[in-house]
Amino acid sequence: MKQDQLLIAIKNLKTYFFLDEGTVRALDGVDFDIWRGQTIGVVGESGCGKSVTARSILRIVPRPGRIVDGTITFYRRLHDNGAGQIEEIDLTKLDPTGPEMRNIRGAEIALVPQEPMASLSPVHTIGNQICEAIMLHQKVGKEEARVKAIEMLDRAGFPQPKQRIDSYPHQLSGGLRQRAVIAMGLSCHPSLLIADEPTTALDVTTEAQILRLMRSLQHDLGMAIMFITHNLGVVAQMCEDVVVMYMGRIVEEAPVDDIFHNPKHPYTQALLRSIPRLGQKTKERRQLESIRGTVPDPYTRPRGCAFHPRCTQRIRGVCDQTEPPWLEVEPGHKVRCVLYG
Amino acid sequence: MLVYIARRVLLMIPTIFLISIISFVAIQLPPGDFMTSYVAGLRTMGENIEQEAIDNLRERYGLGQPVYVQYIKWISGIILRGDWGQSMEWQKPVKDLIGERILLTVVLSLVSLLVSWFIAIPIGVYSATHQYSILDYVMSIISFIGVGVPGFLLALIIMYFAQTRLNLNVGGLFSQEYINAPWSVERVIDMLKHLWIPVLILAVEGTAGGIRTTRANLLDELNKPYVELARAKGLSEWKLIWKYPVRIALNPFFSTVGWSLASLISGATLISVVLSLQTTGPMQLRALTSQDMYLAGSFLLILSVLTVIGTLISDILLAWVDPRIRLEK
Ligand SMILES: Nc1ncnc2c1ncn2[C@@H]1O[C@H](COP(=O)(O)OP(=O)(O)O)[C@@H](O)[C@H]1O
Ligand SMILES: [Mg+2]
Numbered sequence A: 001m002k003q004d005q006l007l008i009a010i011k012n013l014k015t016y017f018f019l020d021e022g023t024v025r026a027l028d029g030v031d032f033d034i035w036r037g038q039t040i041g042v043v044g045e046s047g048c049g050k051s052v053t054a055r056s057i058l059r060i061v062p063r064p065g066r067i068v069d070g071t072i073t074f075y076r077r078l079h080d081n082g083a084g085q086i087e088e089i090d091l092t093k094l095d096p097t098g099p100e101m102r103n104i105r106g107a108e109i110a111l112v113p114q115e116p117m118a119s120l121s122p123v124h125t126i127g128n129q130i131c132e133a134i135m136l137h138q139k140v141g142k143e144e145a146r147v148k149a150i151e152m153l154d155r156a157g158f159p160q161p162k163q164r165i166d167s168y169p170h171q172l173s174g175g176l177r178q179r180a181v182i183a184m185g186l187s188c189h190p191s192l193l194i195a196d197e198p199t200t201a202l203d204v205t206t207e208a209q210i211l212r213l214m215r216s217l218q219h220d221l222g223m224a225i226m227f228i229t230h231n232l233g234v235v236a237q238m239c240e241d242v243v244v245m246y247m248g249r250i251v252e253e254a255p256v257d258d259i260f261h262n263p264k265h266p267y268t269q270a271l272l273r274s275i276p277r278l279g280q281k282t283k284e285r286r287q288l289e290s291i292r293g294t295v296p297d298p299y300t301r302p303r304g305c306a307f308h309p310r311c312t313q314r315i316r317g318v319c320d321q322t323e324p325p326w327l328e329v330e331p332g333h334k335v336r337c338v339l340y341g
Numbered sequence B: 001m002l003v004y005i006a007r008r009v010l011l012m013i014p015t016i017f018l019i020s021i022i023s024f025v026a027i028q029l030p031p032g033d034f035m036t037s038y039v040a041g042l043r044t045m046g047e048n049i050e051q052e053a054i055d056n057l058r059e060r061y062g063l064g065q066p067v068y069v070q071y072i073k074w075i076s077g078i079i080l081r082g083d084w085g086q087s088m089e090w091q092k093p094v095k096d097l098i099g100e101r102i103l104l105t106v107v108l109s110l111v112s113l114l115v116s117w118f119i120a121i122p123i124g125v126y127s128a129t130h131q132y133s134i135l136d137y138v139m140s141i142i143s144f145i146g147v148g149v150p151g152f153l154l155a156l157i158i159m160y161f162a163q164t165r166l167n168l169n170v171g172g173l174f175s176q177e178y179i180n181a182p183w184s185v186e187r188v189i190d191m192l193k194h195l196w197i198p199v200l201i202l203a204v205e206g207t208a209g210g211i212r213t214t215r216a217n218l219l220d221e222l223n224k225p226y227v228e229l230a231r232a233k234g235l236s237e238w239k240l241i242w243k244y245p246v247r248i249a250l251n252p253f254f255s256t257v258g259w260s261l262a263s264l265i266s267g268a269t270l271i272s273v274v275l276s277l278q279t280t281g282p283m284q285l286r287a288l289t290s291q292d293m294y295l296a297g298s299f300l301l302i303l304s305v306l307t308v309i310g311t312l313i314s315d316i317l318l319a320w321v322d323p324r325i326r327l328e329k
Helices: A050-058 A099-104 A126-137 A142-155 A174-186 A204-221 A232-238 A256-261 A266-273 B002-028 B034-044 B051-061 B067-081 B094-129 B134-148 B151-164 B185-222 B225-232 B237-243 B245-249 B251-266 B269-275 B280-289 B293-321
Strands: A006-019 A022-035 A039-043 A065-077 A086-090 A109-112 A192-196 A224-229 A241-246 A249-255 A326-330 A333-336
Touching: A006 A050, A022 A050, A022 A065, A022 A224, A022 A249, A039 A050, A039 A232, A050 A065, A050 A109, A050 A192, A050 A224, A109 A174, A109 B225, A126 A142, A126 A174, A142 A174, A174 A204, A204 A232, A224 A232, A232 A256, A241 A256, A241 A266, A249 A256, A249 A266, A256 A266, B002 B067, B002 B293, B067 B293, B094 B134, B094 B185, B094 B237, B094 B245, B094 B251, B094 B280, B094 B293, B134 B185, B151 B185, B151 B269, B185 B245, B185 B251, B185 B269, B225 B237, B237 B245, B245 B251, B251 B293, B269 B280, B280 B293
Parallel strands: A039 A224, A039 A241, A109 A192, A192 A224
Antiparallel strands: A006 A022, A006 A065, A065 A086, A241 A249, A249 A333, A326 A333
């Protein structure tokens, strides 16, 4: 991919939570890139640091959490300053509440959260909450913002947006709320949309509709999507590339086909074994394997490879001693495991 | 919304009726009545009261008659003629006795309430958004002391200092010459000069409590996903805090308006006694101890009705600020 297509480069990102009980190393050296227009899936068991990655990029990590190391370089395209001009900004160096970061947040990088109900203020209309984002980042008045909000709701497949823009969240179904939140996220035409498990709160039918909607919106608007999920089936539908996280690190990164047909890391392989396959008859269906053991407690990271206590292919004296290297096994396919050294 | 209010108002009528019965029965419960002790008192002082006069009084209040007759006489007087009966101890109509006192009490309490909210809310918001900062600790300690120190003690301390150090005459709500004077601009000014001490004392308690409530409620809200999404939009901290979580954290204030209204009248009795304020608290206390039944009954009734009205106001306010309640069918 051409270098000017790079949108975000995350290098050695470490985000820790300093609690009384100890330090939680939620992210412990995360590296990956996001390209313009790319849909990148971030998968892993719950607690592996997916949401913290999203919050770190947006610089909204809650206290007592803090980015302690690493860089998040944002390649911002300057529209007014001649085409093709690109400005490099290290987001980790910005004041999280300062004007520079706030100009990026919501405008360039937007969030679609996990629970649309809890993520909308119950005492403000969705119109109010969407217009607010529009007026914040675009130089438009109330009336114009409202027109844009209605247009965005319409694009997000929200029925009768003109009449229902003044609804309160509790008057809408879960699917409509999520459409409203997506409209809000896209209202300022961001170059990156971070969707943090956007469909976990929805039923299967609605989930399918929302996923279809997001794909078609991406097709029309061309933004990149960082799609966070623990559901590999959703990844297969949505994403071009996948990063697999385990205990605050990326353990494998590959195009989606390679992840499904040629997984390298034992953790990825185990994840794949734990999902049911379509087309299998119930009788023939193999016993679904869940990954043995549980994620170790977040205060104490195992020595060597963090996955070794649960790994079926671990090598005594190696995996529990040395940090596995980050290897490129095939072009575009990287894995953090000694088996491929 | 209008339907909601109308329904609530209609529901109030039977409630108030029931309350009036209970108030009346409650003041009838103690053995004997005022007349017996009044006449006995006069006789021991050697005065002779005509049996006829006694009977007249008894007839007027229906004292010898069944309770329900007395009740009907009492309540119909209030509703039809605005006649709250006669205070037996003060020998004056109840209406004249408590009218001004209620006005003064409401002014005093309302001013203290507003002052305390005005101070408490910003401090509470600061404390919550700067949790565990030095100022938060300082504010917490001060507000704990404010909650802990009894109001009457504070009243005594402030009176002592105002009188000895500042040479101010601080008891009461008026200077001597204005106590029984009719209302005039000078009288209002005189009242304002006296008002600040009770307001200060009442506000200290209210403010301390208000800080605790605001801080605790806001802390609950600050980590909610809707705050995070507002932040992710790029809103400035100041704007998003006041628009979203504070708005929701303040709901409890609206629901307490209900009982505040009643405690406005009866509350602060102790402080009023200490500061000898012409508010309702001390008079109510006295009426209850001396079985001055019409006075006491009027207080009970007014307080209960105020509580009912207060609850209604609270509910309307809550529905007004919270669409989840307003739009519920
Ligand atoms: N606000 C917080 N305070 C303390 N620890 C946190 C906080 N948020 C996340 N963590 C820790 O960071 C780790 C990663 O969390 P998260 O990114 O939310 O996981 P997920 O992959 O399920 O989204 C977890 O171990 C969690 O305990
Ligand atoms: Mg998460």
